Amino acid sequence: MINTKNKFLLDWIDESAKLTQPDSIVWIDGSKKQLDELRAVACKTGEMIKLNQKKLPGCYLHRTAVNDVARVEGRTFICTEKQESAGPTNNWLQKDEAYKTLRKIYKGSMKGRVMYVIPYSMGPIGSKFSKIGIELTDSIYVVLNMAIMTRVGQKVLDTLGESNDFVRGLHSKADLDEEKRYICHFPEDNTIMSVNSGYGGNVLLGKKCFALRIASYLGKQEKWMAEHMLILGIEDPKGNVSYIAAAFPSACGKTNLAMLIPPEIYASKGYKVWTVGDDIAWLRIGPDGRLWAVNPEAGFFGVAPGTNMKSNPNALKASMKNSIFTNVAYDIDHNTVWWEGLNNDPPKHALNWKGEPWDPASGEKGAHPNSRFTAPAKNCPCISSEFENPDGVPISAIVFGGRRAKTAPLVYQARNWEHGVFVGSIMASETTAAASGAVGVVRRDPMAMLPFCGYHMGDYFAHWLEMGKLLGDKAPKIFNVNWFRTDENGKFIWPGFGDNLRVLLWILARCNGSIDAVETPIGLEPKPEDINIDGLDISRSTLNDLLSVDKACWLEDVAGIKEFYKKIGDKLPAALRSELKTLEQNLK
Numbered sequence: 400m401i402n403t404k405n406k407f408l409l410d411w412i413d414e415s416a417k418l419t420q421p422d423s424i425v426w427i428d429g430s431k432k433q434l435d436e437l438r439a440v441a442c443k444t445g446e447m448i449k450l451n452q453k454k455l456p457g458c459y460l461h462r463t464a465v466n467d468v469a470r471v472e473g474r475t476f477i478c479t480e481k482q483e484s485a486g487p488t489n490n491w492l493q494k495d496e497a498y499k500t501l502r503k504i505y506k507g508s509m510k511g512r513v514m515y516v517i518p519y520s521m522g523p524i525g526s527k528f529s530k531i532g533i534e535l536t537d538s539i540y541v542v543l544n545m546a547i548m549t550r551v552g553q554k555v556l557d558t559l560g561e562s563n564d565f566v567r568g569l570h571s572k573a574d575l576d577e578e579k580r581y582i583c584h585f586p587e588d589n590t591i592m593s594v595n596s597g598y599g600g601n602v603l604l605g606k607k608c609f610a611l612r613i614a615s616y617l618g619k620q621e622k623w624m625a626e627h628m629l630i631l632g633i634e635d636p637k638g639n640v641s642y643i644a645a646a647f648p649s650a651c652g653k654t655n656l657a658m659l660i661p662p663e664i665y666a667s668k669g670y671k672v673w674t675v676g677d678d679i680a681w682l683r684i685g686p687d688g689r690l691w692a693v694n695p696e697a698g699f700f701g702v703a704p705g706t707n708m709k710s711n712p713n714a715l716k717a718s719m720k721n722s723i724f725t726n727v728a729y730d731i732d733h734n735t736v737w738w739e740g741l742n743n744d745p746p747k748h749a750l751n752w753k754g755e756p757w758d759p760a761s762g763e764k765g766a767h768p769n770s771r772f773t774a775p776a777k778n779c780p781c782i783s784s785e786f787e788n789p790d791g792v793p794i795s796a797i798v799f800g801g802r803r804a805k806t807a808p809l810v811y812q813a814r815n816w817e818h819g820v821f822v823g824s825i826m827a828s829e830t831t832a833a834a835s836g837a838v839g840v841v842r843r844d845p846m847a848m849l850p851f852c853g854y855h856m857g858d859y860f861a862h863w864l865e866m867g868k869l870l871g872d873k874a875p876k877i878f879n880v881n882w883f884r885t886d887e888n889g890k891f892i893w894p895g896f897g898d899n900l901r902v903l904l905w906i907l908a909r910c911n912g913s914i915d916a917v918e919t920p921i922g923l924e925p926k927p928e929d930i931n932i933d934g935l936d937i938s939r940s941t942l943n944d945l946l947s948v949d950k951a952c953w954l955e956d957v958a959g960i961k962e963f964y965k966k967i968g969d970k971l972p973a974a975l976r977s978e979l980k981t982l983e984q985n986l987k
């Protein structure tokens with residue numbers, strides 16, 4: 400039985416229950432017994448399917464409504480007193496107006512349903528990095544996913560005590576009406592309200608909503624950072640581990656990089672890679688003045704299609720126990736799951752992600768392209784021993800990246816922190832054929848935070864600059880990578896995947912000062928001979944191509960950056976404007 404005397408919490412639950420009118424209220428204690436009971440209920444109602452327990456122990460399948468399969472950026476709002484606080488890159492609603500609109504939609508939305516109260520911690524419970532949230536929801540699917548993605552239960556309430564310092568999250572599926580779907584954030588009130596969706600990214604409120612949008616705002620006030628970054632550790636043959644935090648827009652292989660498998664020539668020498676996180680990093684200045692990071696999450700919410708024993712065996716293994724699959728194909732004969740890119744052997748008798756009979760020969764997809772697995776981090780064979788460390792891990796390098804066919808070289812280093820913030824602010828990725836719309840269109844996505852920053856982007860850049868001042872000479876070095884350069888036939892030049900370790904090792908060598916670099920108009924690049932290509936099917940001259948800076952391409956990019964900076968407006972820090980000028984001069 401759950402126990403709390405927290406008056407702020409009890410009053411808010413009371414108020415929310417009066418509004419949404421559930422039949423009953425159930426507190427989630429995080430126990431296996433309670434979660435098992437909820438799984439049984441969900442299987443009975445058809446909300447989940449219990450999969451083959453021999454092949455996939457503890458695993459379930461869930462299908463969302465067909466109109467509810469992805470994050471909805473157009474329906475995601477930052478709700479503040481003044482529009483300026485949300486800035487030009489966020490959808491904004493005046494906060495009192497938003498509350499008024501939402502109250503109407505929530506009214507009676509939980510009638511005939513149970514309201515579950517989920518106390519959760521982002522970050523190891525009790526760590527100085529960590530923050531507490533309470534999510535109220537009418538979805539068992541949300542409860543079970545939150546129990547994987549976060550730390551849930553009584554211990555969280557014990558840590559919260561009588562404090563008002565928690566993020567309030569109210570979620571109701573309501574009737575999944577797209578027109579009335581709202582994912583609203585009230586950073587000034589530590590509050591999130593999500594209604595008319597049942598899809599993970601919109602409803603697992605600990606993730607993008609709290610750990611990025613609300614937390615980025617809190618980080619600005621409290622002088623820390625919430626970033627859309629993976630965290631990985633690289634162990635050298637002597638057993639020393641160095642940590643890298645890296646930000647990439649969607650569809651750039653973040654989870655694969657976080658779980659990288661060292662190529663044989665490195666593995667045989669004793670190099671290892673350890674995963675701390677695959678999506679979000681909370682970063683603070685430690686007592687030693689360096690930047691330290693924790694992964695606030697406890698699980699992976701990974702994209703299923705394309706995940707296989709070659710691309711990411713660690714993620715695949717992590718998902719084979721105590722995991723929830725969402726919107727993948729269902730193998731009727733074996734009571735298991737399948738997705739495009741898992742293997743070349745689609746099931747003979749199957750249902751597609753919508754639950755309809757599906758013939759793989761039809762050319763239609765079995766799994767939705769954004770189908771997911773929710774897997775406990777501790778299942779991952781390469782999970783770091785520091786994953787639960789309440790003090791986090793010290794970050795040596797920050798890496799930005801994107802998908803650029805021609806512009807960005809394989810790797811370059813920023814000349815200093817300010818230049819590094821500039822490099823992050825001009826991040827961009829080109830659209831692929833996988834997404835709808837034109838191919839090769841450049842999308843600006845500074846620090847991969849465009850959809851996730853809970854306040855004005857100009858203030859966000861200023862916060863990065865301020866953190867650099869606080870860190871001084873202890874600041875991590877900043878780099879940019881591009882695994883996606885193509886040749887004249889549009890083929891990728893760099894092999895990517897495990898071989899990206901070759902680039903990460905150059906980065907670490909730069910961090911410990913053991914290697915020189917070459918000045919270029921855009922920053923510091925490796926001497927071609929300093930990237931190890933032993934055992935690769937590429938030549939030194941190809942490597943030269945990968946590192947070349949095409950001035951015409953870059954000048955075109957400068958024009959794109961100017962346009963983007965114009966959108967940011969007056970709040971764009973002068974330091975970034977001056978970095979842009981320097982870049983332009985260097986190129987001319």
Ligand code: OXD
Nearest residue numbers: 470600648649678700
């Ligand atoms: C995610 C995303 O789901 O960035 O992690 O879209």
Ligand code: MN
Nearest residue numbers: 627649678679
């Ligand atoms: Mn993400």
